[in-house]
Amino acid sequence: MLLASKPIADGGSISATIQVPFLDLQPQFAAIRAEILSSVERVLESQHFILGSEVKALEADVARLVECQFAIGCASGSDALLLALMALEIGPGDEVITTPFTFVATAGSIARLGARPVFVDINPDDFNLDPQKIEKALTPRTRAILPVHLFGRPAEMGAILQIAGRSDLAVIEDAAQSIGARWRPPACLALPWEQNQVSIRTGGYQQPA
Numbered sequence: 248m249l250l251a252s253k254p255i256a257d258g259g260s261i262s263a264t265i266q267v268p269f270l271d272l273q274p275q276f277a278a279i280r281a282e283i284l285s286s287v288e289r290v291l292e293s294q295h296f297i298l299g300s301e302v303k304a305l306e307a308d309v310a311r312l313v314e315c316q317f318a319i320g321c322a323s324g325s326d327a328l329l330l331a332l333m334a335l336e337i338g339p340g341d342e343v344i345t346t347p348f349t350f351v352a353t354a355g356s357i358a359r360l361g362a363r364p365v366f367v368d369i370n371p372d373d374f375n376l377d378p379q380k381i382e383k384a385l386t387p388r389t390r391a392i393l394p395v396h397l398f399g400r401p402a403e404m405g406a407i408l409q410i411a412g413r414s415d416l417a418v419i420e421d422a423a424q425s426i427g428a429r430w431r432p433p434a435c436l437a438l439p440w441e442q443n444q445v446s447i448r449t450g451g452y453q454q455p456a
């Protein structure tokens with residue numbers, strides 16, 4: 248809610264209260280409404296709700312979009328984060344560095360496995376994990392860094408991957424709000440794999456060859 252105030256000729260002022268939504272997805276939906284509704288109808292008509300050709304096609308499309316070898320469809324973004332952490336065998340006693348400015352599922356998925364989310368502050372310019380502050384938060388228990396690409400704005404992946412590479416940490420990218428977003432060249436979801444680097448993204452999983 249925003250209170251706007253405007254001076255008027257006699258020296259007084261008029262004010263108005265304006266509702267400013269935190270996030271307005273309606274315009275985005277309006278642009279692809281017909282496509283979404285016909286896809287939903289197609290799935291309902293097929294009565295094939297688990298896996299099947301639609302999921303296979305989606306996985307292939309997403310893998311192509313994010314330039315990954317594989318994409319695996321999950322029931323939700325929360326499940327994708329959980330599965331990525333489980334694949335790395337992260338659990339009690341482990342720490343995962345992440346951002347406090349995100350949806351609750353990011354830190355929640357770490358906590359659900361008994362591991363500790365370690366919050367590193369954001370960069371106010373892009374609202375994402377500030378790489379300059381990551382190194383101070385590293386401990387011998389740190390297993391992974393979990394940056395979030397919030398509001399479609401990719402985190403500073405170059406610096407984050409360098410820190411992870413130096414400390415032999417996994418990187419799990421939470422791209423729930425930014426699938427397909429790009430971070431300067433090379434694409435944020437298609438960075439070259441550094442040696443011994445495992446990177447898991449919500450929406451995709453790939454290990455170095």
Ligand SMILES: Cc1ncc(COP(=O)(O)O)c(C=O)c1O
Binds near residue numbers: 323324350395424
């Ligand atoms: C940044 C972020 N991560 C994870 C999630 C979790 O996704 P889901 O609601 O599909 O479980 C969301 C959902 O809004 C999100 O915004």
